[in-house]
Amino acid sequence: MPVTDPVADMLARLRNGHQALHADVEIPLSRMKADLARILKEEGFVEDYKVGEYTISIKLKYVDGRPLIAGARKVSTPGRRVYVGVNEIPRVRNGLGICVLSTSRGVMEGSRASSENVGGELLCEIW
Template sequence: MSVTDPIADMLARIRNAHQALHDSLEMPLSKSKAAIAGILKDEGYITDYSIEDAKLVVKLKYSSGKPLVAGTKRISKPGRRVYVGVSDIPDVQNGLGICILSTSKGILDGYAARSENVGGELLCEIW
C-alpha cells in the first residue's frame, strides 16, 4: 500500500502504539524515517531502533507507565511545505519538546540546526 505522507504515517504509528502500550512497533523503512528515529533515540523519546528485513523496528519508552511522547505535530505536509531560517526555528512547548528539520546537512533537530547555523524544511514537532 502506498502512503502519501510517510513521516505523518510514522508519527501516527508511534502515537497509536503508545496509546495501546505496545513495547515496540514496525513500519516500512526509509532513510528519512531512520534519521528521525535516530533523533528520537538521541533525545530520549524512544529506547532504541533497528533495521530488520527492510522494516524499521522502534522500541518505545515509558516512564511510570506513561509514554514519553506526549504529542506530535506534522508541520510541513506534501501539499504545503514550511521552510524556516535559522533565526525562525521554533522552541517547541517552551523548550520541553523538539522540532525536526530537513536541512542541507541532513535531518537534524532544532538545537543541532541552530548550532550548525542552517535552516530548512520544518518536518515535525515532538513533545
C-alpha cells in the same frame, strides 16, 4: 496502498503504539524515517531502534506506565511545505520538546540546526 506522507504515517504509528501500550512498533523503512528514529533515540523519546532490511523496529519508552511522547505534530505536508531560516526555528513547548528539520546537511534536531547555522524544511514537532 502507498503512503503519501511517510513521516506523518510514522508519527501516527508511534502514537497508536503508545495508546495501545505496545513495547515496540514496526515502521516501513526509508532513510528519512531512520534518521528521525535516530533523533528520537538521541533525544531520549524512545529506548532504541533497529533498522532491518525493510522495516524499522522502534522500542517505545514509558515512564511510570505513561508514554514518554506526549504529542507529535506534523508541520510540513506534501501539499504545504514549511521552510524556516536559522533565526525562525521554533522552540517547542518552551524547550520541553524538539522540532525536526530536513536541511542541506541532513535531517537534524532544531537546536543542532541552530548551532550549525542552517535552516530547512520543518518536518515535525515532538513533545
